[in-house]
Structures are given as C-alpha cells and as structure tokens.
Amino acid sequence: MQRHLISADDLTRDDAVLVLDTAEELAQVADRPVKKLPTLRGRTVVNLFFEDSTRTRISFEAAAKRLSADVINFSAKGSSLSKGESLKDTALTLEAMGADAVIIRHHDSGAPHRLATSGWIGGSVLNAGDGTHQHPTQALLDAFTMRRRLAPGTGHDLSGLHVTVVGDILHSRVARSNVQLLSTLGARVTLVAPPTLVPVGVDGWPCEVSYDLDAVLGRTDAVMMLRVQRERMRDAYFPTEREYARRYGLDGERMARMPEHALVMHPGPMNRGMEITAEVADSARCTAVEQVTNGVSIRMAVLYLLLGGSEPATPAGTLPGTEGQTALRDES
Amino acid sequence: MTKTLIRGARILGGQPQDVLIEDGVVAEVGSGLDAVGARTVDGDGQILLPGLVDLHTHLREPGREDAETVRTGTMAAARGGFTAVHAMANTFPVADTAGVVEQVWRLGAEYGWCDVQPVGAVTVGLEGRQLAELGAMHDSAAGVRVFSDDGKCVDDAVIMRRALEYVKAFDGIVAQHAQEPRLTEHAQMNEGTVSAALGLGGWPAVAEESVIARDVLLAAHVGSRLHVCHVSTAGSVEIIRWAKSKGWAVTAEVTPHHLLLTDELVRSWDPVYKVNPPLRTEYDVTALREALADGTIDCVATDHAPHPHEDKDCEWGAAAMGMLGLETALSVVQRTMVDSGLLDWAQVADRMSARPAAIGRLAGHGRPVSPGEPANLVLVDPAYRGQVNPADFASRSRNSPYAGRALPGRVTHTFLRGVATVMDGKLA
Numbered sequence A: 001m002q003r004h005l006i007s008a009d010d011l012t013r014d015d016a017v018l019v020l021d022t023a024e025e026l027a028q029v030a031d032r033p034v035k036k037l038p039t040l041r042g043r044t045v046v047n048l049f050f051e052d053s054t055r056t057r058i059s060f061e062a063a064a065k066r067l068s069a070d071v072i073n074f075s076a077k078g079s080s081l082s083k084g085e086s087l088k089d090t091a092l093t094l095e096a097m098g099a100d101a102v103i104i105r106h107h108d109s110g111a112p113h114r115l116a117t118s119g120w121i122g123g124s125v126l127n128a129g130d131g132t133h134q135h136p137t138q139a140l141l142d143a144f145t146m147r148r149r150l151a152p153g154t155g156h157d158l159s160g161l162h163v164t165v166v167g168d169i170l171h172s173r174v175a176r177s178n179v180q181l182l183s184t185l186g187a188r189v190t191l192v193a194p195p196t197l198v199p200v201g202v203d204g205w206p207c208e209v210s211y212d213l214d215a216v217l218g219r220t221d222a223v224m225m226l227r228v229q230r231e232r233m234r235d236a237y238f239p240t241e242r243e244y245a246r247r248y249g250l251d252g253e254r255m256a257r258m259p260e261h262a263l264v265m266h267p268g269p270m271n272r273g274m275e276i277t278a279e280v281a282d283s284a285r286c287t288a289v290e291q292v293t294n295g296v297s298i299r300m301a302v303l304y305l306l307l308g309g310s311e312p313a314t315p316a317g318t319l320p321g322t323e324g325q326t327a328l329r330d331e332s
Numbered sequence B: 001m002t003k004t005l006i007r008g009a010r011i012l013g014g015q016p017q018d019v020l021i022e023d024g025v026v027a028e029v030g031s032g033l034d035a036v037g038a039r040t041v042d043g044d045g046q047i048l049l050p051g052l053v054d055l056h057t058h059l060r061e062p063g064r065e066d067a068e069t070v071r072t073g074t075m076a077a078a079r080g081g082f083t084a085v086h087a088m089a090n091t092f093p094v095a096d097t098a099g100v101v102e103q104v105w106r107l108g109a110e111y112g113w114c115d116v117q118p119v120g121a122v123t124v125g126l127e128g129r130q131l132a133e134l135g136a137m138h139d140s141a142a143g144v145r146v147f148s149d150d151g152k153c154v155d156d157a158v159i160m161r162r163a164l165e166y167v168k169a170f171d172g173i174v175a176q177h178a179q180e181p182r183l184t185e186h187a188q189m190n191e192g193t194v195s196a197a198l199g200l201g202g203w204p205a206v207a208e209e210s211v212i213a214r215d216v217l218l219a220a221h222v223g224s225r226l227h228v229c230h231v232s233t234a235g236s237v238e239i240i241r242w243a244k245s246k247g248w249a250v251t252a253e254v255t256p257h258h259l260l261l262t263d264e265l266v267r268s269w270d271p272v273y274k275v276n277p278p279l280r281t282e283y284d285v286t287a288l289r290e291a292l293a294d295g296t297i298d299c300v301a302t303d304h305a306p307h308p309h310e311d312k313d314c315e316w317g318a319a320a321m322g323m324l325g326l327e328t329a330l331s332v333v334q335r336t337m338v339d340s341g342l343l344d345w346a347q348v349a350d351r352m353s354a355r356p357a358a359i360g361r362l363a364g365h366g367r368p369v370s371p372g373e374p375a376n377l378v379l380v381d382p383a384y385r386g387q388v389n390p391a392d393f394a395s396r397s398r399n400s401p402y403a404g405r406a407l408p409g410r411v412t413h414t415f416l417r418g419v420a421t422v423m424d425g426k427l428a
C-alpha cells in the first residue's frame, strides 16, 4: 500500500485483497464484547470535512476510535473553513497539530490529491470523497460486501462476478471508484444510465455501458443503485422523476427478474421512490445497512494499513495476509 | 540619438547582414556597414525579426496590481521580444470608457518598455447587455480599434451583431472569446476522456465551435471584421477555414500553450494547467499547428494571464484560470513550429508581428526590416537551450506552465523605435 489512499486506482489487486482480508479480521473483533484495539494509540487522525456528510464522518470516526486513535473533527460548518480559509492554511494548521492521517472530504475533485502532493502536510491522506472524482473506501466496502455474500474467503477477489451500477454515473465518485476497483478485482462491470448521465469520454473505462436496465438485470450478480438527486431534473438530465423511476429505478418486479442470489446494493442515502422502491430497499436482498456496518471495518483496515499499526507487535495476533505489518492485538 | 549597429544577424532567418539603427528607424541594411559612432551588437548566429505584437495580453492594471501592472507586464513583454501589446479590457474597473483606456495607454507610454494598445470592452462591465461607448474609446487618445469582452463571451446574438456593425464606422474589429455560457457551466477542463476519469466539469469543444460558427455567419451578414480569440479546437479550425474560403473578413489567433500542451497534464491536478479555453487533446494541438502553418489561423497571441501565487497554490476547483505567456511565447513557437519545420522565421515574423499588427491596425509595428522603417526589432538566439525558470521572469506573477521545461531559443535584444529595451537578455 502507498502512504495515501486517494483513488481506487492507487490499489493493486493484492493491495485491495489485503484491505478486504484485514477488514474481515477486524470485523471479527467488532463482534467481541470489547471492540477497541490499541493499534493506533497515540496517533492523531483528523476528519477534515468540507462537505456535509454525517454518515461518512461517523463511520471514519468509529473506525479510528476502535483503533484507539485520537480523532479530531474539523468540519466546514461553523468553522473558519466556511469563512473562506484556504485548504492550504487548514492543512498547515493540521500539520502543526501533528496529524498522522487526514481524512478529507471535499466538494472539489482533486482536493485530496492536492493535499497529499503539495507538501503542505506530512501525514497520510485518505480520500473520503472528492467532488465527482473518487470515493475509494466506498468502493472497498462495496467490494467487501460482495465478497462476503458472493465469494467468501481470505485471499479471494471478485473474479467472475458481474456487477451492474445504475444511475447518475456522470456525477458519481462512487461509480468511478467502483469501476476501477471492481475491474482490478476481476469483476465485470456494466454501467446503466440514461445517456445524459453517462460522461463523455467513458469509452476508456474498463466497463460496458448500457441504457437498458432490463437487458442486463437477468445476468447480474449485484446491482448497485446510485442516488439520483432530484435537482438533476431541473438541469434536464431527465424529464421527470416518474420517467426516471420507470426506466432506471429498481422496483419489486424488476428485482424478481434478477438471479436469486443477486444482491441489491446502495451507498446511501436512498431516495426511496426515485432510484429504488421501498419494497426493494426493505427486502432481504438489499445490503444497504450491511454496507454501513462493513464501512467501519473497511475504514479500520485502511487506517491500520496506511498508518502501519503501532508498536508493540504481538506475534500471536498477526493478521492473515498482513505479514510484515505490525500486528493487531486485543485491548484487554 | 545614439546609433546602434547590429552586426551579422540573419534578417528573417536569411543571410547574415548588418543593420544600422539611427534616430529610431532602420537607417541602412547591408554588409560591412560603418560602425563609427555606433554601439555595436553582435548578431552572429542570431535571427532578426520585427518586434513581436501581441493581440491578447492581460496587464491586470487597474485593479489587480498584485498580479501584474502595466510596468511589469510591459517589462515581461520586452523580455519576450514584444514591441506592442494589446491590453485586454477585463480590469477593475473594466476598460469600457475612454477614461480607463486612456489611463492604461498613458501608463504604457510613460514606462516605455513597449507600446500598449488598450482593447476596449464591447459591453458595459463585460455584462453582455449594453454596448460600451465604443466610439468614445476609439476617439480617445488610446485610439481603440480592437474591442473584446474577453474573459466573457458576447453570447447575445443581437449584441454581437450590433457590435460588429457599429465598429465598422472606425474600422474596428470585435475579438470574440467564444464560449457558449450554458454549455460551460461548472466547466473545469476539456470535456473528454480525462475529464471523465477525473470527475471534473467538462468544457466541450462544441461550446467554442458553435459560437464561432454563429459569429462568422454574423460577420458575413453585416460585412464586418471578426477576430476569434484563442482558438483551441480542431473543429474551430475547420469553421474558420470554411469562413475564409468564403472570403469573409475573419481572423483568428492561437496561444502558445494550445500549440504545445494537452489536457493530459490535468491528471497532475496542478492548477498551473488550468486555463480558459482549456488545454485540449493531441488531435487539437496538431490541427492548430497545421492551421497556423497554412494561415487559417493568422497569428499567435499569448493570452498572458498573470495570477498571484495564492490563486494557483490551492485545489483545482478554487484556482484561477490562466497562464503566463509573454516571456516564453517565442520559445514555444520555435519549439512547436520552427524546429518541427512547419514555419520558417519569415513566417514566424508574419504570424507574430505583421499579421497581429495588421489585425489591430497598429501603425509602425509588424513592418519589414528595411531602411526607413521604425526600428521595432527583436534579436533571437535560436541555438540557446535552457530551462524555464519563472523566478527570472520580469512579470510580477509566476504561473508559467513551462517551469522546469527545456525550451529552445532566447530573446537577446529588443528595440523599441531604436531604443534597446532588452540587451543581452536583460532589461536595458
């Protein structure tokens, strides 16, 4: 693993499998009565959120705290950030505070890359979503969820699976990260959207594109429904919510045409009645809640791997697939 | 006035000759000229061209003197071999009145590094709604003939038509920044494979091409002169080629950066590459070079756009658009057009001096290097090889996309009406 995680493209197949395996191990820890590990004790992790996202922030916060890191939340609302303080000045402040890792969410594509490469800070940078660019931990937790359900086992990737991603591809960092990571892990990806919501220049991506949801549902192992903002209608990306839901939404009837084992996934928050009906959202096939749970394990794994764990190592607690890494041990 | 003798320089790349400058004009051209009483400049191995003329310079004064001033901008121009620049109107206040254009013109004359020809805004405040007092700006001491809302597109077809028609009364020209505003909302870079991968808002080629197509038709309809600023796409070239084939009075410019750089550079996320219109693809770059070579694109214009450090030392989305150009323009043209065999030096003189001067109706610039002509000259050492170091620039800003790059050629001397503004590569 590199020092930063900015893009799903930063991960090789082996890196990605290592993250999934590590998350699997950490997920087991989460089932124990004492969930806390001393791994990152004394390390400072900053949640730097320029964009509101309580869900993602608390997921990272929970992950860091379970590893005993000190967590500082730095959010745009009610701070100097909303008063026009620059990313650079904020970064210099965090550097002065001795941040070991900065988890950044930013409304501008590329801001985490800039933070990691500009020399403003020395710690690790973890992208928690930038503009319409990348959201690598979301892709990892999605892959983790798929592997658990469809291809369980340490060391496994997602070879042979067919994943369909449906919705606002154009504005989706989740789609960009997923296309890259899923193809790295050997899955076949099909994007489905109205042509207006497919980016010009998509031809270089390692995936197929279809405008017809029904044509691909029958041969998909997992369908990922992306949130479609109602505002897109005003910009004429589609005529009405009703028409969008009819052509690209997932309802019970469509779900019934999917293979029996196939998963329905959603990164949340859901727009019920838009891209997904309540019936589908609340069905046993929908992994939305499980994805949230898995998100904490994945983010623990990424923080652990980026920060290299803490001393002392306990050989007995060595994680599978993490040879050479400092081991985890129970808080007891 | 002192006499200067340039010895053995290759005029427009021809055979070495001596050029005697006296009283601000070229007095004599020949071999073995008498140097008595003259300061001599060794032109051995160097190319002598008419002083370069830029149709598109942002000098930032008044209003953004933290980025550039008329003084520093014209010093940069002299260093780059320019003897005249057209100062764009998007200042604060906007150059939409006789008062502002006269102020800029006077500052240029006062400093004397190169001639400053102010461009007047087409519309009040660059708002695109109401024509500015174009006649008053023309009648002012600044004698404005080029009008542009550059930075913004005159997107209202009626306003554009009226402006084109109106300036005919004083042989003016409208220089259009062609950018359909609705198609470029939230645009951050060229729309294509790179924008798709990076998740940056796309600036599609069609947003430029559709405006150019409309404008050449308008110009033809009303029989006016149209100039197209910073052409950046292969499709724009096709439209301009077609318009010229009809005999319409359409001219166009290309920037040095669009001749060399592509949108692949945006993958670095370094905002020094953020510019408007954006860097395009290799395909576009090739088409632009060919168009400059065959004359479809008339001239090179820098779109020199200084920005202070903090406006580029930030994330891509927050960064200002634009890059420096004056001090590297000739080197980029040598690299992309001369060293590649697409233009010879005489054609470089045409594309960087004669044609822009003709488009701007600028007297005394872009003239042949022959006796009796104003001694607006630049001496270039084409064999020079060096790395671009923005710390050495005369510009107040440092936002050069070529920092650290090796570029060929160097301006060693610039003369403005016989007075050296640059000697041995340094401001005189």
Ligand SMILES: [Zn+2]
Residues within 6 Å of the ligand: B150, B151, B152, B177, B229, B230, B276, B277
């Ligand atoms: Zn412009």
